Amino acid sequence: MPDLGKYAVEVLSAYGVSIALLIVIVLLSAARAARVGRQLAEAEERADG
Amino acid sequence: MSLWEFANPRRFMAFTDRWMPVALVLSAICLVVGLIWGFFFTPDDFRQGSTVKIIYLHVPSAMMAINAWVMMLVASLIWLIRRHHVSALAARAAAPVGVTFTLIALFTGAIWGQPMWGTWWAWEPRLTSFLILFLFYLGYVALWEAIEDPDTAADLTSILCLVGSVFALLSRYAVNFWNQGLHQGATLSLDAEENISDVFYFPLLVCIAGFILLFVGLVFMRTRTEIRARRLHALELRERMRDA
Numbered sequence: 427m428p429d430l431g432k433y434a435v436e437v438l439s440a441y442g443v444s445i446a447l448l449i450v451i452v453l454l455s456a457a458r459a460a461r462v463g464r465q466l467a468e469a470e471e472r473a474d475g
Numbered sequence: 476m477s478l479w480e481f482a483n484p485r486r487f488m489a490f491t492d493r494w495m496p497v498a499l500v501l502s503a504i505c506l507v508v509g510l511i512w513g514f515f516f517t518p519d520d521f522r523q524g525s526t527v528k529i530i531y532l533h534v535p536s537a538m539m540a541i542n543a544w545v546m547m548l549v550a551s552l553i554w555l556i557r558r559h560h561v562s563a564l565a566a567r568a569a570a571p572v573g574v575t576f577t578l579i580a581l582f583t584g585a586i587w588g589q590p591m592w593g594t595w596w597a598w599e600p601r602l603t604s605f606l607i608l609f610l611f612y613l614g615y616v617a618l619w620e621a622i623e624d625p626d627t628a629a630d631l632t633s634i635l636c637l638v639g640s641v642f643a644l645l646s647r648y649a650v651n652f653w654n655q656g657l658h659q660g661a662t663l664s665l666d667a668e669e670n671i672s673d674v675f676y677f678p679l680l681v682c683i684a685g686f687i688l689l690f691v692g693l694v695f696m697r698t699r700t701e702i703r704a705r706r707l708h709a710l711e712l713r714e715r716m717r718d719a
Contacts, residue, residue: 428515430525433590437528440583441514444532447582448506448689451575455693459700466703469710 505685543573568697
């Protein structure tokens with residue numbers, strides 16, 4: 427861990443919040459993709475059946 | 476290969492099926508390498524101390540917040556002129572990613588500004604136009620959600636995107652022609668005298684590549700979802716009509 431001196435709180439919170447936001451947008455996008463994909467597969471199955 | 480081929484949803488799905496995972500994996504590699512390099516293996520700045528490490532998040536996110544809007548502008552113009560549905564859906568897909576990048580840029584800017592400028596926020600040209608861009612992003616997302624008919628929603632959000640582009644450009648160029656702000660000029664420059672030191676420059680380039688690839692990967696993923704959601708909506712409508 428580098429010595430961040432008196433700005434440790436600022437630097438660590440910038441990294442923490444930014445990385446958290448990036449993870450949230452990736453997870454939300456992936457979750458919606460999976461949900462819509464599943465619903466579409468079910469709808470296509472009903473349409474074919 | 477022509478850009479217009481991707482107006483065909485099947486072509487778009489086939490292309491992104493192959494390249495979306497590549498973009499996402501490369502973005503993860505670039506972000507991990509760039510952020511670890513920048514955080515652990517670069518020195519403090521002689522004036523800014525360790526806060527210079529915020530540059531690896533702030534600059535790429537601010538750059539991509541503006542460029543995401545520019546991409547939405549191009550896609551919106553394609554929709555308005557040529558009525559290709561995939562372009563309208565790509566613009567819609569990009570907006571939440573742009574919101575995230577704008578939020579990161581605003582947050583890291585405030586947290587960097589406090590120790591350096593002595594204030595979290597100043598109503599100066601670049602910061603203010605960036606905040607307005609963020610509000611435009613929120614309005615754009617809300618407008619898509621508020622209108623049921625997808626073509627009407629695409630029309631109105633495209634117009635909103637054209638108007639918001641003024642603030643996207645302002646937030647990029649405000650520092651060049653309004654010399655009254657706190658925010659410094661461009662971090663990256665082709666002029667070696669003005670560009671930042673190489674020790675910060677190279678990890679920053681890796682982080683920028685990571686943010687660009689993440690944006691591309693996420694827009695591919697989200698546009699694929701929008702195309703599928705549209706197909707799902709059509710199937711559900713057909714079911715309802717059949718049952719009625």
